[in-house]
Amino acid sequence: MIKAFVVDNDRLRLADDLVANGDQVVWADLLNPTKEEETTIETWLGVAIPTREEMEEIEISSRLYIEEGAYFMTATLPAQTEIDDPLMSPVTFVLAGPRLVTIRYHEPKAFKTFPLRAEKVATGCTTGNTILIGLLEAIVDRLADILERAGRDIETISRDIFEARSTKVNKRNRDFQELLKAIGRKEDIASSIRDSLISLQRLTGFLAHVATQIKMSKDVRARIKTVSRDVLSLADHATFLSQKISFLLDATLGMISIEQNAIIKIFSVAAVIFLPPTLVASIYGMNFDVIPELKWELGYPFAIALMILSAILPFWYFRRRGWL
Template sequence: MLIAYAIGARGPEVLPTLGPDGVERVPPEARWIDLYIPTAEEEALAQAFLGAEIPSREESQEIEFSSRFYAEDGAVFMTASVLAGIDLGSPVLTPFIFAVSGERIVTLRYDDMRAFRSFLARAKPSNGCEDASGVFLGLIEAFVDRTADVIEHVSGEVDRLNREVFVARRDARRRGRRLSALIGDIGTHGDLASKARESLASIERLVQFANTMLKGIYGKGAAGNRMKLALRDVRSLEDHVNFVLSKINFLLDATLGLISTEQNEVIGVLTVAATVVLPPTLIGTIYGMNFDDMPELHWTFGYPLALLAMAISALLPYLFFKRRGWL
C-alpha cells in the first residue's frame, strides 16, 4: 500500500494517488510517501519520487551498521527496529526504514505499529509537523513514547511479580505450583524488556546517524533541539530498561532458588520420615525371620516388648531431629 502526503501549514494531508485513468501515480505536491508492505509497482513509484533505490525487506533486516545506515544517490537511508504486535500478545521487532532526500521523505514498514497510528493521530502543525523534518522527528518521538509505555508496563508487572514471589508462605503446596507458573511470566516480561532495549539501541544509532548526515536540515533551531531531546530520552530509557532487566534476572534467580528450597524441604521431610521408620522396620524384620533358635519368640511378653522397642526406636530419632530444628 502506498499513501502520499502533502506537508504544509495544516500538517500531513493524504493525497489521491489514482489518476482518472485508474493508474496509480505520485502527485507532484507530495512530500512524504508511506509504504506498507508495498508491491513492486509501488516501490518503483517511491524510487522515482525519491530518486534513489528503496532497500528490500531482506536488506532492511540485516544487522550490519553499513546495511542499516548509509547514503546513496543523494538520499540518506536509516533503519530502526521498532516494537510491534504487543497488543496482539506476540511482540516482535520489525524494521522501519526512513529514506530522506532533501525535503522529501519515504517511510517503509512491514507491520502495523501502534506508534505509527499514534503519530498520524497527533501530526499537527502545533506538534511541529509542518515539513519533512517534523514528520521524521515526530515518528522518532512516537517510537520513543511507545517504547517508554512498554517499559512502564513491564516495570509495573515486575513489581507485581516481586510481591507474588515473596508473599508469606501460607500454603506451601499451592505456592510451589504458583512459583513454577511465575517463571513463565518472568520470562515473557524479560523477553519484552530485552526487545525494548534492542529497539532503543537501534533508535539511538539512527538519531546519531541522522544528526551527522542530516545536520544541515534537522540539526538547526527547533528541529535540532528536538533531536537532542529525543537522544536524551532514548539514553535515559536505556538506563531504566537495564535496571528493569536486572530486577527480572534477580526475580528469576530468586524464584528458582525458592523452588529449589521448597523441593529440598520436601526431600528433607521424606529423609526424616525414612530415618524414623528405619529402626522399627529393622526390629520387625529381625523378629520376622522365624529361626528355631530365637528364644524371644517363645516369651510371653515378647510381642508387646517388640512393639515397645519399635516405638522407642522411632521416637528417639524424631525427638533428635525436632531438637535440632530439622522438622
C-alpha cells in the same frame, strides 16, 4: 499500500493520490509495498529505496548511509506490543530534502497515533525532517509505555515469587511453572525493546550528524538531542529490567531447589525415624527356636512399645537440634 500526506494549515492531511499531489506531498508511508508502488515512490523521490532484504541487514553501513543526496536510516521497531510476543521488524526512514519516505512491513502503533494527532493538532510537522522528529518522538513514547508495563508485570512476578505459597506441592509446582513462563516472556520483551532502542540510539546519532551537515534549525537539533537522551535513558532502564529478570529467574530456580531439598529432607527424616522400629521388628521376626520373649505374655506389647519409643527418640532429637 502508499499513504501520502500533505501540509494543510500546519497540519498533516492524507492525500488521495501521490502522483496527482506529488509536488505537495511531504511524507509518503509505504506498508508492504508492491513492485509497482516501489517504482512509483522511486520516480517521485528520485532515488532507489531499499528492498526488504536490504533493510534486514544488521551492519551499520547497510542501515545508516547517504546515497544520491538522500539519507537512509533503518531501525528495528516492535509491533503487536499488546501481547507478550511482539513482532520485531526493521523500518527505514528516507530523508530527501523536504520529503520523507518510510518503508515498513509491519504496523508499529506510533505510525497510527502520530498521523491522527498531526491531523488534529498543529505540531509543526511541515517538512520531512520535522515529521521524522515527530515520528521518532512518538516511537520513543510508545517504547517507554511498553517498558513501564513490563516493569509493572515484573513487580507482580516478584511478589508472586517471594510471598507465601500454597501448602499443596502440586499447586506450588504449577505456580513455579507459570512463573518461569512469565519470566521468559518478560525477558523476550525486555531484550526486544533493548535491541530496538540500540538501533534507535544509532539512528539518532546519525540524524544529529545529518542535522549539522544540512544545517537544520536550532529547534530541530535540540529536539533530536532530546530524543537521543530519552533513548539512552530508556536503554539503561531496559538493561535494569533485564538484570532484574535474571535475578528473578535465579530466585525462582532457588525456590524450586529449596522445595526439592525440603521434600528430600522429609523422606530422609522419615527413613531415619522408621529405621529403629524396622530393626526391632526384624529382630523379633527371626525364625529361631529360642527367643527369650517368645513365651512372654507381655512380649507383644513390649515389642510394640519398643518400636514406638525407637521412632519417637530420633524425632525428638531432630527437633531438639533444629533439623525439623
